[in-house]
Amino acid sequence: ARASYSEAKATRNNLENQSQKLRKQISDIQQFGPNSVCDRCHRPFGDDLPEIRRHLKNELAGLEKSLAEKSEEVTKLEIRGRKLKEQCANLETEAKVRYETEVERKSLAGEIADLKTKLTEVKASVISLTQKLNSLAEVTFDPQEFAKLVARVEDMEKDRARLYRLTGNLQRTPVAVKEIEETESKIKDQKQVIDKLKSELSNLAYDETAFVIIKKELASSQQALDDARTVGAGLNRDLAVAKTELDEKSKQLEQFNRLKAELNERQETRYVREKLAVLMAEYRQHLITRIRPRLAELSSDLFSEMTGGKYSLVELDEKYNLQVMDSGQYYGVERFSGGEKDLANLCLRLAISLALTESAGLERSFVILDEVFGSQDNDRKDLIIKALGSLKHRFPQILLITHVEDLKDRVEELIRVEPTTEGYSRVIFNGETV
Secondary structure (H helix, E strand, O other): HHHHHHHHHHHHHHHHHHHHHHHHHHHHHHHHHHHHEEEOOOOOOOHHHHHHHHHHHHHHHHHHHHHHHHHHHHHHHHHHHHHHHHHHHHHHHHHHHHHHHHHHHHHHHHHHHHHHHHHHHHHHHHHHHHHHHHOOOOOOOOHHHHHHHHHHHHHHHHHHHHHHHHHHHHHHHHHHHHHHHHHHHHHHHHHHHHHHHHHHHHHOOOOOHHHHHHHHHHHHHHHHHHHHHHHHHHHHEEEHHHHHHHHHHHHHHHHHHHHHHHHHHHHHHHHHHHHHHHHHHHHHHHHHHHHHHHHHHHHHHHHHHOOOOOOOOOOEOOOOOEEEEEOOEEEHHHHHHHHHHHHHHHHHHHHHHHHHHHHHHHOEEEEEEOOOOOOOOOOHHHHHHHHHOOOOOOOOOOEEEOHHHOEEEEOOOEEEEEOOOOOOOOEEEEEEOO
């Protein structure tokens, strides 16, 4: 379905492009009238215009009909594609559900197998326990006797806990006695220290008033010290800020000196480059004055050969506009016919290519000519082909791009590019598709 849709869409796009080209050509014909030029052979339509217009309209009507049919086919294929896409989505959903169901079925089958195994084990255990139970003698149980035994066990547990506690206290008694003796010794030592301190206190000459005054002086000195420390911290911060600013200014000064040196260097480089630009402009003008005669010489040779000696001299003015000698006087190319004007420009372009090849010292090169035969008659075409053949020693490869059919038998190698209905073009080399 995708292949059919892509092929139909490509065909539709190709038909749309052809229709647009035909509409544009018909519009150009209506705008320019008999002076309109064919987009293939580049010839004016002239008196054939009505027949050509009718032919183009019929061709456009056929293209539009084919385009409508192909558009309808594309629409149907799009609808079919959406349905197929929906069916694929449904099938994928069903496949996913089926896969999940299969996984769940396998999981349940495994659980069933495990349960069967466990059931077998339980049945075996029941049989074993039943056999053991049957082998036991009859047992009698007295609830009152059991209650008395439980109460007795609880009392014995309490007695055992008390025994453990008393045993622990008994074991700790020597340690407690030792701690008491050490504590009494420490108390005795502390009493001696207290007596000594009392004796020293009685010998001190203590004055409460002097103590208060000294305490106030100490507080004042402490405040002055704190104030001084605060001022010092502020000065240190200012000093740090000043050092930071000094470092930043030093870096800026260093950068400024570096930029100043770079500016001086660039100014010197700019002076040298400006001077070099002036010299290069003078040298370019010098080269132009030297190459213009060579271009005129090459153009004259080519133009003379391609016109069968009718025009033997070509000159270039200061702006490199072509001047062709006719009857002993030079005229601008606008004086001549369209074919002669195109031929003169072709000769100038070939002359430029030859001059560039000579100046570069190249031994081999090639040239591509695009639609240079459209405005030439058959005799002139023969002269151009002959002149191009004489240039093979300078241009071993000459590629001609043209829609003129009668030239296909005059070239050594023929490459044709033809459009297809599939929306692409094919290449035919000497009759074989590549």
